Amino acid sequence: MSAYSDNMEQAISHIKQQTILMQRSLTQKKLMDALKHCSDMLKELRNPDLSPKLYYELYIIIFDSLSILSQYLVENHPTRHHLADLYELVQYTGNILPRLYLMLTVGVSFMQTKDCPAEEVLKDMIEMCRGVQHPIRGLFLRYYLSQRTKQSLTSDISLDKKFDIQFIITNFIEMNKLWVRLQHQGPLRERDLRTKERKELQILIGSNLVRLSQILDDSFALYRDEVLPQILEQVIQCRDVVSQTYLLDVICQVFPDEFHLGTLSQLLDTTLKLNPDVVINKVVLSLIARLNGFWDRQDDPNAIIQNLNHLKLDSNTDEEEHSADDGESTAEKLDSEPVSRNKFDLFFVFWKYLTKITEERPDLPLHEIIPLVHSIMLLSLKWYPSNLSNVDILYKFCWEKYQDFGKDIPEECEQSFKELFIYPLSTDNFYEIITTCDSFQKLLSVQSITLQKSIINSILDKMVETNTKITDKQHLDKLGAICEPIISVPNNKPKTSILTVSDDLDSELTFFNPEQEKLAKLVHLIYHKNVDINTELLLICKKWYYNGGKQLRFTYPALITAFWKLIRKLHFKSLKRPERKEDYNAKIKQLFKYVSRCNTDLFNVCGLSISDLIFKLNLQTAAIADQLTLSEISYDFFSQAFTIFEESLSDSKVQFQALVNMAQVLQKTRSLYNDEGYYDTLITRCTLHGSKLLKKTDQCRAVYLCSHLWWATELTLIGEEEGVTKNFFREGKRVLECLQRSLRVADSIMDNVQSCQLMVEILGSCCYYFIHGDESETHVGVKYIAGLVELIQANLKGLQLEESGEVQDFTAPSQTIVIGCDGSYICKTLSSSTCMVSSKIPNVRIPDLIAVPVSYFERTLEYIENQKQVDYRFNAITT
Amino acid sequence: MLLLALSDAHIPERAIDVPLKFRKLLNVPNKIQQVTLLGNCTKSASFLKFVNTISENIVFVRGEFDPATVSTTKNPAEEMPLSTVISQGPFRIGCCNGYTLVPKNDPLSLLTLARQLDVDILLWGGTHNVEAYTLEGKFFINPGSCTGAFSTDWVQEDVEENYKTSEQQEPAEASTNGSNQQPKEIKEEIKEPSNNDSEKSGEDKADIIEDKGNSEEHLQEGKEYEHDSSDDEFDDIDINGGGIPSFCLLDIQDITCTLYIYTYVDNEIKVDKVVYRKD
Incomplete structure (x- = not known):
């Protein structure tokens, strides 16, 4: 008998050849020959040099061949042979491996017959298999046994289970x-x-x-x-x-x-x-994944918990002992938790395990423990979603572990810790977890700042996304503590110089701060239907945010809005229940004080860099107070705004815009016309400031806009109507004074284009008043307008003379320019649909520049012409 | 071409975000050619990022709570103008927040500004109240606040009235009270200048397609009046001053400008259409 083949090709062809020969022998009923061929092909499996893969290939072919034999054996028993005899016979095969394969084939075939002492055959076969101790050969041989017996063990002639x-x-x-x-x-x-x-x-x-x-x-x-x-x-x-x-x-x-x-x-x-080298958490994780999957597959998962108790009671007594052993140590730990522990609580089993493993395996590195904790948390949140003390225990456990390990936390832990914090955010009760689990915050606070910030951002995003309302003081405090790293900015920059201008400039430029934006949004999530509690919550929030240093400018405006909202809510309440008005008003006043406090804080902490913002916050608050007829409070906020204007607004452009904005707000007030003469004081001062602005163009515009302060107009929002409402605050004489003053300034401006432009703007204002009322009221009459038109015409003539004196550059393209509401030049760019806006005179052809007031004047005249068709009084204006 | 007008987002100081349905609706890159931000829209990085995905062609004007400068791709500290003009086809479109306009929100003042800027269409903001009308052949559009942010303006009279009347009415009636409301102004009707004398002065070219049954019932909805509790819930829209989230989209084709007004009422988006033609 030859040995096994040298290579796979030969081996395979040899096996195939022998299989054909075997089949031929079987059809000729020459069993002995067939067995010989089988034993011959089986020799191929003796090759010790084959890799498992190749060995498996051969095994598969041989398995199929032996199946043919097996089938023959069963079919012809006991007519042509008796399998018991054959079983004896094949034992004489020369080589051990072919011998055993044949034995197993015959033995298993034998077992399929009725008269077989199956148990004994099986015992014998498995005993014989010991004869092969070469790992691969042995493995496949036993695999063959197991595959062959599969059928007979499950068939009905089966033996004892x-x-x-x-x-x-x-x-x-x-x-x-x-x-x-x-x-x-x-x-x-x-x-x-x-x-x-x-x-x-x-x-x-x-x-x-x-x-x-x-x-x-x-x-x-x-x-x-x-x-x-x-x-x-x-x-x-x-x-x-x-x-x-x-x-x-x-x-x-x-x-x-x-x-x-x-x-x-x-x-x-x-x-x-x-x-010790086995990664335990992989095992536990797959177990827990299994259990969680089980939970998911249930129609009624809660029933499982009930059954669980039952199952556990069935379970061995061994466990009882176990828990008695370990009970003390774990119970001790759990004693601090105010939860009564059910011994059949799945979490408890894992928790017990966790404490045990850390006791018995103190060598276990942190980066293996954390995933373990993580997977137990998955389990707890799945099976006992409402039992958050479980989660807290786990966080606490991590925290203690963290303390034990000291400062040297390997970096690979970071990711595991991150998952530990992030995972609960994807569950429905994430808010409860972060607000009620003390250890969550504790553990988070010892992480690296980068990790903390990333977690905090995720928390805030989630809060906003789910619109989770914060209604409880403790919760808010907890959130404050969690967010602390992004609230407080280490303000340890030593102030060596009194000049902090550059510092302010820097912070002015970086006005985007996504984290602070999220913090500000958090304010809008604070809500309680009871105003007092809501106020208290806001004050807690204010206290937290106060630590933010200059970041206040991101967060405080949101707080102020929240106070405004409460004020308006109380106002609605007092409308609803006039009998309690006084009570509500007291609360409203208190709220205004908080707003004022916020403004002061903003000013003290952030200083000049945001004085424009504070100015406007004061104005808006004043407007709200006025709407509630709280004239005292309104006056106070207006005067605050004035103080800021006078002391802190230095940029001329900012000053102009701020002042005009103030005029706009003042013009809409209604409650200040009292005996104290608040309104008068404020508007006079406003106009005075307007007339004292640095640039004459600004002065001129501010003053003609301030003229409106003496001409209250209807507020459609509150149902006032021109011609119906009688008691508008109107003093035509003062209106005219303002316009005259404005005109004088315009006339004195050296830049002819701006000067003419301003005069046309004033003409526009005159038309406004002309439409609004009879000359006897407005003091702006036909004569005045006609005079102004003449003046403008004369000035424009002068301007055009200037044009003819200029050397013309006709090569430059003509451009349309207009002057905006603050005097800036709005100049169309050639390349796009948008315009360049600049306060500097653009570099264009002089005729284009001159065309600005000219065409504006033409448009105004055209408007006056059109008005003649609907308002006969306009006919008196000759143009 | 499509031009989107957004105003007064006030994120994060007054509002958390644009309603999700708005964001989904506007999440169509390369459809809208230009976006105008009419003030108070520059405090939120995430909002600006969102606007940037709609179109990179953004025109902005300063609202009272905007910083004086904003960082753009061209200039890290580009000054924010108070007013500017966009040219689209035959139309000149003026943009202004209007916080330096005195008197605020006054049609005649706006008309004067439109004349000064020599524009056919004036977009303005600051009121948190969507409206559109024609006056003297010019088209005036205020897209309102895209977040429905709190407004420090006077609260609309009907809102206040509502709370007043509920005092006198039986509780049962109080809950149905809302449906009797005046529709809040998505002012489809052509608003005339307030002055009596110039009442017929407008030559109105706007074809108005009204969406009837558009009155909003969000006030006092399902609210039960409880006499003994002082902790009633109040509608956020009322608290904010009556403004609902809204924005406008202008479709400019030749001499026709079709205005689509999107409002967000009771978690649904409503669209109104107004057509304006240049003579």
């Missing part, structure tokens, strides 16, 4: 041993290759467990008492990393969820006894 199971377990144990031994074959430097090959073979071992699971069906007691202990013992004893990792994973995967629930502590205890 217990025996079957024992048979499979025995085979499994032996296979695992061989598998582990494979690791130690060959030279040391090929270890990695070995490990790779082993992983290719793992399915052979795993298939046994799959078979077990199929046979067991739903007999839990058998699993718990017979199967699992034996398997786990083998897992522990083999002390092999690859094997332990793989097998525990397979156990988690193949057996039913209910089984796992009943044997949790056994499984978990096993993980404590593993080779």
